[in-house]
Amino acid sequence: QAVLNMVQWQSDIRRRIRRRNVVESAGWDDLLAQKSASVSAGSYNLAARRATLLHDLNERSRVGAATSESFASLLRDIDATSNAVAAREGEISEITEATARGKRQISLHRAELVAFCDHQKQTHAEADAAKTDMVDLHVQLDAAMLAVESALTELLRYKQSEAERMNDFQAVVNDKAASADEEIDLSEFIGAGSCAAPYQIGPPRHARLVVKVSTSPISCVDTALCWQSSPQPVVSAGTVGTVAFLQGMEGNRLGQVGVPNTSCLCCGLSPDGDRILVGSADNIVRLYDLSTERARHTLKAHSSKVISCGFIAASNSRKGFSAAGDRTVKIWDLVRGNPVRSISCPSQVLHASSSPDGAFLATCHQNGHVALWNAQSGEMVQDLGAVHDDPAVGVHFADDGRCIASFGRDSRVVLSSLDTMTSLRVMQSKSMRPPPVGVTSVPVFSPDASIVAVCCGRSIHCWEAISGDAHKPFELPSTVLALSWSLPELVAAAQDGHVFWLTSHQPDDGSPIS
Numbered sequence: 001q002a003v004l005n006m007v008q009w010q011s012d013i014r015r016r017i018r019r020r021n022v023v024e025s026a027g028w029d030d031l032l033a034q035k036s037a038s039v040s041a042g043s044y045n046l047a048a049r050r051a052t053l054l055h056d057l058n059e060r061s062r063v064g065a066a067t068s069e070s071f072a073s074l075l076r077d078i079d080a081t082s083n084a085v086a087a088r089e090g091e092i093s094e095i096t097e098a099t100a101r102g103k104r105q106i107s108l109h110r111a112e113l114v115a116f117c118d119h120q121k122q123t124h125a126e127a128d129a130a131k132t133d134m135v136d137l138h139v140q141l142d143a144a145m146l147a148v149e150s151a152l153t154e155l156l157r158y159k160q161s162e163a164e165r166m167n168d169f170q171a172v173v174n175d176k177a178a179s180a181d182e183e184i185d186l187s188e189f190i191g192a193g194s195c196a197a198p199y200q201i202g203p204p205r206h207a208r209l210v211v212k213v214s215t216s217p218i219s220c221v222d223t224a225l226c227w228q229s230s231p232q233p234v235v236s237a238g239t240v241g242t243v244a245f246l247q248g249m250e251g252n253r254l255g256q257v258g259v260p261n262t263s264c265l266c267c268g269l270s271p272d273g274d275r276i277l278v279g280s281a282d283n284i285v286r287l288y289d290l291s292t293e294r295a296r297h298t299l300k301a302h303s304s305k306v307i308s309c310g311f312i313a314a315s316n317s318r319k320g321f322s323a324a325g326d327r328t329v330k331i332w333d334l335v336r337g338n339p340v341r342s343i344s345c346p347s348q349v350l351h352a353s354s355s356p357d358g359a360f361l362a363t364c365h366q367n368g369h370v371a372l373w374n375a376q377s378g379e380m381v382q383d384l385g386a387v388h389d390d391p392a393v394g395v396h397f398a399d400d401g402r403c404i405a406s407f408g409r410d411s412r413v414v415l416s417s418l419d420t421m422t423s424l425r426v427m428q429s430k431s432m433r434p435p436p437v438g439v440t441s442v443p444v445f446s447p448d449a450s451i452v453a454v455c456c457g458r459s460i461h462c463w464e465a466i467s468g469d470a471h472k473p474f475e476l477p478s479t480v481l482a483l484s485w486s487l488p489e490l491v492a493a494a495q496d497g498h499v500f501w502l503t504s505h506q507p508d509d510g511s512p513i514s
Contacts, residue, residue, distance in 0.1 A: 145316065201446050202504030203453070203462040203471035204490050209501040211251035214239040218493035222276075223248060223486040224269035234273045234290075235484075235491055237499050238264030243278055245290060246499065248487055257288045257295070266440075268310030270317040275334075277320050279306030285322045287334055297337030301330050307440060308351045312375055313358040321361055321375070323352035329363060331378065341378040345371070351394045351440050356401045360418075364392030370406050370416065382421045387414045393435055394442030398449040398465070405443040407454050409434040413443050415452070415465065427463040429470055432456045444485040453490060455480035460492065460502070476500060 220238040234254065235246040240263045245254040262282040269276050275296070278286045285299040285306055304325035312319040312331070319340075320332045327348055331341035347365035354361055360381060361373040368388040372381040388408030395406045403424065406414050411434050413427040433456050435441040443454040445465065453462045459473040460480060478494040485491070490502040 141316075201448055201450070201488055203451060204460055204474040204492075204502035205504050206502070207476075207500050208489065208503045209251050211246060211499045212497055213237045213244050213246070213253075213499050214242070214497040216240040216497060217481060217495040218497060218499065219263065219265055219481055220267045221482040221484045221491055221493035221499065222267055222269045223484045223491055224271060224273035234269065235487075235499065236267050236269055236276055237493055238267045238278060239497065240264070243267055243276065243288070245276075251499070251501065255290065255293050257290075257293050259286065265306060266308050268320070270311045271313060272317060275311075275317060277309045277311065277322070277334075279309040279322055279324075281305045283324065285309050285320075285330075285332070287320070287337070297334065299330075299332055299337060299339070301339045301342070302326055302328065307349070308353075310352075310354055312354050312361075313356050319358075319375075321352060321354060323349045323363065325349070329361060329373070331361075331375065343373055343378045350391060351442060353395050353397055353404070353442075355397045356399055359401075360397075362395045362397065362404050362406075364388075364395040364406050364408075366391045368392050368408060368410075370395060370404070370414075372418070372421075384416055384421060384423070387416065387423060388412060390434070393440050394454070396443050396445060398445045399447065400449055403465075405445065405452050405454075407441055407443045409437075411456070413452060413454055413461075413463065425468045427452065427468055427470065429461050429473065431459065431473060432461060439481065442483065444483045444490075446485050446490075447488060453483060453485065455483050455492065460490070474502065 214237070216239045218237045218239050220236075222236045224234055235248050235251075237244050237246065238259075241260070242256050242258050243264055244256045246252065247254055257276070257278070259278055259280050262280040262284075264278055264280055266279040267276055274290050276288050276290060278288060280286070283300070283302045283305060285302075286295050287297040287299065288294065289296050299322070302322065302324035306322050306324045309322040310320060311317050311334075312321055318333065318335050320334050321329060322332065323329045325348060327345045329343040329345065329349060329352055330339045331343070332338070333340045343361075345363060345365065347367040347369060349363050349365060352361055352363045354375065359375055361375050363371050363373065364387075365371070368386045368390060370384040370387045370392055372384065373379065374381055387406055388410050389412075390409035392406050392408040395404055397404050402419060403415055403417050406416065408414075411428060411432040414423050415425045415427070416422065417424050435456065441455055443452055445452055450465055451462050451471075452465050453460055455461075458476050458479055460476070460483070461473050462471040463469065464471075476492065476494060478496040478498060480492050480494055482493040483490060492500040492502060494500065
């Protein structure tokens with residue numbers, strides 16, 4: 001049994017060894033096959049890897065060549081940039097120098113600005129001082145104006161007393177002339193060494209001088225005493241497109257001003273005769289300087305043609321007025337050229353006039369009324385009522401400022417008292433005819449306020465202001481359009497372009513002047 005067991009055991013061992021060898025032999029074959037397959041795959045992978053590496057090497061070579069070219073280009077750009085930087089550095093250096101120069105100039109300008117500011121401060125201080133002086137000057141001027149107004153009042157009183165004295169003188173002359181051969185002593189009235197007046201104021205009887213001014217009708221005329229170089233009377237005559245200035249004694253033309261593209265409808269000389277206001281059909285009032293013959297101001301505020309204008313007395317020619325067909329009267333600051341007051345009237349204004357003391361304005365209207373206005377405030381002082389039955393076409397103050405004369409298309413001249421605000425006297429002549437529609441006929445007082453005159457057609461009618469007695473009408477060869485009697489002689493403007501100087505005495509040679 002033991003031998004059998006031993007044999008059985010040997011048989012099992014042999015079988016195990018054979019199975020082991022078979023297994024091991026199969027394993028080695030598989031391993032060899034795997035290794036062979038692995039080697040084959042590795043060879044293929046190696047070849048592929050080699051090809052890939054060669055491809056990568058070629059690509060990198062190309063990239064390297066491109067990179068080298070890019071690097072070379074970059075080097076060239078760097079060189080160019082370096083050159084540009086060098087140029088920029090040069091420019092920066094120049095800019096730095098220019099900036100330094102600018103800073104130096106700014107410093108200089110700053111110093112100049114500081115000096116200018118100091119100068120401005122000094123100028124402002126001087127201007128403030130000048131304003132203070134101007135205020136003081138205005139106060140002194142106002143005081144002087146009050147003194148002038150007081151002097152004018154005294155002058156008017158003196159003028160009135162002289163008129164009374166002259167009336168007494170005339171009575172004495174008449175009484176003594178009625179005596180036989182008695183010598184007339186006038187020393188009581190004219191004083192020792194005095195001379196008789198060169199003009200006798202009275203109704204017009206003769207034409208001392210006739211001057212042809214224009215071929216067109218003369219629509220307005222005014223007179224004043226000019227004090228520019230030496231005292232001399234000046235006559236202004238307005239026509240189409242121009243206003244002429246004439247020497248008041250000989251009639252010589254002194255100059256003219258142009259009124260562009262329109263007709264001159266009214267004019268007014270300043271009291272000193274150095275400026276003139278001209279109203280025209282283009283709704284404009286113009287202020288001219290006679291010395292330069294140029295417009296100083298163009299005054300625009302009316303919406304209709306200007307029919308009356310003038311200076312406000314006692315304002316040192318600093319204020320003026322104008323009336324137009326738009327039912328308004330404007331008061332102007334002639335220094336600045338601005339309207340300072342506008343008076344609205346209930347009826348159309350046909351003429352306006354300023355009082356000698358500059359306190360009042362008188363207006364006459366389409367409805368026949370005559371009104372009095374405060375020249376400072378523009379408020380109505382008194383409506384004198386329907387003084388005329390037809391439109392009132394002209395109004396004028398007496399030199400003493402106590403009465404006004406108005407003329408209407410009812411052919412009546414009415415004197416109204418400013419003391420009682422009532423009508424004093426109505427003066428009319430049978431031969432008088434109403435002025436044409438659209439024509440302004442302004443009554444005028446003689447310088448001594450003793451005579452009232454008005455033009456109607458070719459005739460000039462005169463009355464004594466106190467008694468109302470009428471004088472014989474004086475005829476001219478052409479229709480009279482305007483009168484002015486600020487000078488001793490009555491000045492008349494005619495439709496045929498002539499200006500007449502009319503006196504009450506015969507020329508020295510006794511012959512009339514044509």
